[in-house]
Amino acid sequence: MTISQNLPENWVLTLTKRVLISGGGSVLGRGLAERLRHDGCQVWQGSHAVPAGPFSIPMDVGDAEQVQRAIESLRPEMIFHLAASYEPDMEMAFNVNVRGAQNVIDAVAAAGVDARIVMMGSAAEYGVVAAEENPLVEDRCLTPVSVYGLTKAWQTMLSVKAAFEGHDIVVARMFNLDAPGLPSRLFVGSVNRQIQEILAGDRLELQVGALDAARDYVGLEEAIEQLLVIANRGVKGSVYHVASGRPISMRDLLVRKLEAAGLDAAVIRERAVGVARLGYDVPLVYADIARTRALYTE
Numbered sequence: 001m002t003i004s005q006n007l008p009e010n011w012v013l014t015l016t017k018r019v020l021i022s023g024g025g026s027v028l029g030r031g032l033a034e035r036l037r038h039d040g041c042q043v044w045q046g047s048h049a050v051p052a053g054p055f056s057i058p059m060d061v062g063d064a065e066q067v068q069r070a071i072e073s074l075r076p077e078m079i080f081h082l083a084a085s086y087e088p089d090m091e092m093a094f095n096v097n098v099r100g101a102q103n104v105i106d107a108v109a110a111a112g113v114d115a116r117i118v119m120m121g122s123a124a125e126y127g128v129v130a131a132e133e134n135p136l137v138e139d140r141c142l143t144p145v146s147v148y149g150l151t152k153a154w155q156t157m158l159s160v161k162a163a164f165e166g167h168d169i170v171v172a173r174m175f176n177l178d179a180p181g182l183p184s185r186l187f188v189g190s191v192n193r194q195i196q197e198i199l200a201g202d203r204l205e206l207q208v209g210a211l212d213a214a215r216d217y218v219g220l221e222e223a224i225e226q227l228l229v230i231a232n233r234g235v236k237g238s239v240y241h242v243a244s245g246r247p248i249s250m251r252d253l254l255v256r257k258l259e260a261a262g263l264d265a266a267v268i269r270e271r272a273v274g275v276a277r278l279g280y281d282v283p284l285v286y287a288d289i290a291r292t293r294a295l296y297t298e
Helices: 027-038 064-074 090-111 147-164 187-199 220-233 250-260 290-295
Strands: 018-022 042-047 056-058 078-081 116-122 169-174 176-178 206-208 214-219 239-242 247-249 268-270
Touching: 018 027, 018 064, 027 042, 027 220, 042 064, 056 064, 064 090, 078 090, 078 220, 090 116, 090 147, 116 147, 116 220, 147 169, 169 220, 176 187, 176 220, 187 206, 187 250, 206 250, 214 220, 214 250, 220 239, 220 290, 239 290, 247 250
Parallel strands: 018 042, 018 078, 042 056, 078 116, 116 169, 169 239, 176 214, 206 268
Antiparallel strands: 214 247
């Protein structure tokens, strides 16, 4: 049972009807926009690469003037700040993940817009995790070891600081999304692509790295439900996990996907990994979702 099954029937986002999503062209951004429109909200999807559609707008979050124009013209009541850079280049990551967040905060203040901002964080902020530390709680010390994790941790600290100064901000810290259409740099995205290639007859084997680690994966629908309840009921300045709260081994996740596609596990070719990547190849990472779960009963 997912925690969203505790929601009242026909529950919708009640705080707002005018929503802006940065990173609106992402898998999560598109899914969130579709759900909000279904619930009757007016939604604009901002992106540096503007997707087609009447409610898509140019919004490179690293461009302060572009962000300012978007927020002044749309005057949203809710902003989901999903835009992010996963590049290992520090300057690029800082410009999007840190300066981009600051640009959104500054633009809301300058425009005099009464908007709640939901900042999308990442489990990468935690860095290296010992097995006994699981399940991770939101107040666990942040010790990121990647450029992405570091800049997202800075974004979280920036958000908490801004909330202390009076801005209406909550942080939704995402673990691992399991959804169609994810980029191939992610395990799920790579697996999904290779399964489709096998089904199409374009390849015979599915190549992966070590599969012994266990992670916390959350489906798209459940992630959106959690985002909405965090947006609607989260306490200003607080951090909430977006996760399943359950670990699953990479091997079990892969086998499930193969079975769903009608394929046998015999197609798996597991490559040996010579050197563990600090902060990535830890054996077990999953979330404590008690704080998020509590929002459903308030």
